[in-house]
Amino acid sequence: MRSIPGNDISNVGIFGTSAGGQNAVSALLFHPDFYKVAVANSGPYDNRMDKIWWNEQWMGWPVGIEYSQSSAVDNAHRLQGKLLLIVGETDRNVHPSSTFQLADRLIRAGKYFDWLVVPGADHGAPGSYSKLKLLDFFVRNILGQEPPNWNAIGSSWRE
Numbered sequence: 001m002r003s004i005p006g007n008d009i010s011n012v013g014i015f016g017t018s019a020g021g022q023n024a025v026s027a028l029l030f031h032p033d034f035y036k037v038a039v040a041n042s043g044p045y046d047n048r049m050d051k052i053w054w055n056e057q058w059m060g061w062p063v064g065i066e067y068s069q070s071s072a073v074d075n076a077h078r079l080q081g082k083l084l085l086i087v088g089e090t091d092r093n094v095h096p097s098s099t100f101q102l103a104d105r106l107i108r109a110g111k112y113f114d115w116l117v118v119p120g121a122d123h124g125a126p127g128s129y130s131k132l133k134l135l136d137f138f139v140r141n142i143l144g145q146e147p148p149n150w151n152a153i154g155s156s157w158r159e
Contacts, residue, residue, distance in 0.1 A: 013037035013142045015134060017124045018094060019044065025072045025083065025102070032080035037141045039134045041086040042123050044094045045072035045102040076105035083113040084137045086130055088121030 012035050016024040021043025027035040048067050068074045083106075087099035099115070106113050116133050118125040136147040 009034075011036050011142055013039070013138055015039040015041075015138075016043070017041040021045075021086075022072065025085075026070070028081040028083055029072060029075045029078045032078070036081045037083075037138065038081060039084045039086065039137055041125055041130070041134075042088060042091055042094050043072075043085075043098065043102075045098050046074070047071065049073075049095075049098050049101065073102050073105045076102060076111060077109040079106060079109070079111040079113070082137075082141045084133065085113060085115040086125045086133065087115070087117055088123060088125035089117055089119050090121065091123045091125075093123035 014024045014027045014035050015038070016022070018041075021040035022045055023043075024038040024040040025043060025045060028038045046067075047070065085099055085103060087096050089096060096117075103113070103115060114137065116125070116130065118127065118130055121127060121130070132150070139145050139147045
């Protein structure tokens with residue numbers, strides 16, 4: 001792979017929400033040679049748990065082995081990179097239990113990860129706090145720098 005001047009492709013991060021969150025986790029599980037850091041927000045981490053009609057459009061029926069093969073839950077033991085999971089407490093699109101199920105499986109596999117449950121937040125856990133956590137995670141794990149002490153600065157992070 002050719003490098004672009006000024007870019008370090010040895011420490012690549014990825015972010016996604018909803019199906020993009022599922023893809024972000026899958027990047028670390030299935031392509032850890034390239035992706036090193038991921039932030040996944042409100043993802044359907046197992047297609048057997050999400051709205052089955054949606055997944056059947058793309059993965060077919062009946063539910064076959066490919067559902068398990070692509071499941072972040074079933075493949076949680078493969079995690080090698082640094083992961084931040086974000087989920088809204090009241091997500092009405094992808095049930096929060098999808099994130100909790102992945103977190104449980106990561107813990108059982110002895111994997112270290114970060115996560116944020118945003119009280120009262122719907123799908124995509126929108127808001128300045130979620131955005132701040134995402135940016136801090138990348139600053140810390142891609143740039144190798146310590147983010148500001150936001151509590152010492154005051155409430156300016158919300159602006």
